[in-house]
Amino acid sequence: MNKKVISSLTIVVALVIGFFVYQNITAVKVQEVNVSAQQSKINEYAHPESFITPEELKAMQEDENQDVVAIGVLKSKDEAIPGSFVLWRPDYQESKEVPYGGVAAPKEDMEKLLSDFGVKEDTTIVTYAANDQHDATRLLWQLKVLGHEDVRLLDGGLNVWIGAGYETAAAAEVGDRPKTDYVATNFNEEALNADLEEVVEAVENTEDYYLLDTRSESEETGSDTKQGAFGPGKIEGSDWIEYSQATAEDGTLKSKAELEELYADVLKSDKEIICYCQSGVRSAYTWFVLTQAIGYDKVQNYDGSWIEWSYNAYEKQDPAVAEHTENGKF
Known part of the structure; x- marks a missing residue:
């Protein structure tokens, strides 16, 4: 087989592989639901x-x-x-x-x-x-x-x-x-959105607040830092339940009973819950699950989330934030 043929076959194979990779990443997965x-x-x-x-x-x-x-x-x-x-x-x-x-x-x-x-x-x-x-x-x-x-x-x-x-x-x-x-x-921003000052207060007042990290496990442990964040870590004292655990295999939300079991420890705290992630997107999903599916009213989404927190910890070196950062690398 000459070099031109080999080169042509290589290009074809690469295009085919690239197409299927693209499809797997971008294609909408059809889900039939009863x-x-x-x-x-x-x-x-x-x-x-x-x-x-x-x-x-x-x-x-x-x-x-x-x-x-x-x-x-x-x-x-x-x-x-x-x-x-x-x-x-x-x-x-x-x-x-x-x-x-x-x-x-x-x-x-x-x-x-x-x-x-x-x-x-x-x-x-x-x-x-x-x-x-x-x-x-x-x-x-x-x-x-x-x-x-x-x-x-x-x-x-x-x-x-x-x-x-x-x-x-x-x-x-x-x-x-x-x-x-x-x-x-x-x-209604004040009731639904937690700002940096309130999150710092939540870390220092565990009697009234419950912090919930909804990111991936690797982000929570500090072994992975997503693009946009200023450093690794988590907010001190926050518990972790990845947002995606609330989703069923068919892509719809799990039943109320399943969700109540998943968030049992969160719910029994009877505290003001503040959810966070990288930029308030995944945590908004958890906010929605807790408030609209389960019916727990005392929930806020931290809009700035880890991007804002890590900026203040690493870039501004704000001691009130840095000292309340776990798994960080300062």
């Missing part, structure tokens, strides 16, 4: 009104008397639920220069975003993602901070939508719905 079982599970949650099935969303979209806006948190706008808008993290995060990234966009930016999407105060907003629902719950959390009343998570996301036999399409564009002048009249 409709009645899913609805029965949702009905047992503390707040079933915060969840929606593909069948319910489809029916709402087809009912001209229903005002519903679906928003997918996806990296691509090419494959989405028909009629839905698509965002990615930079679209709803702080756009101004800050020493660390990942924090929520300010109230005014979120109001403009919803205005562009034609959202009114009484519009039903459905958030969804693909393959992993933590990005959908992060956006949902920000909408709850904004004070929007009717926000629902599509249980299982785009995966179960496709699994139900429904089509996908390119995302909607701004202007497809008449723009509105959305105003967040019930802004």
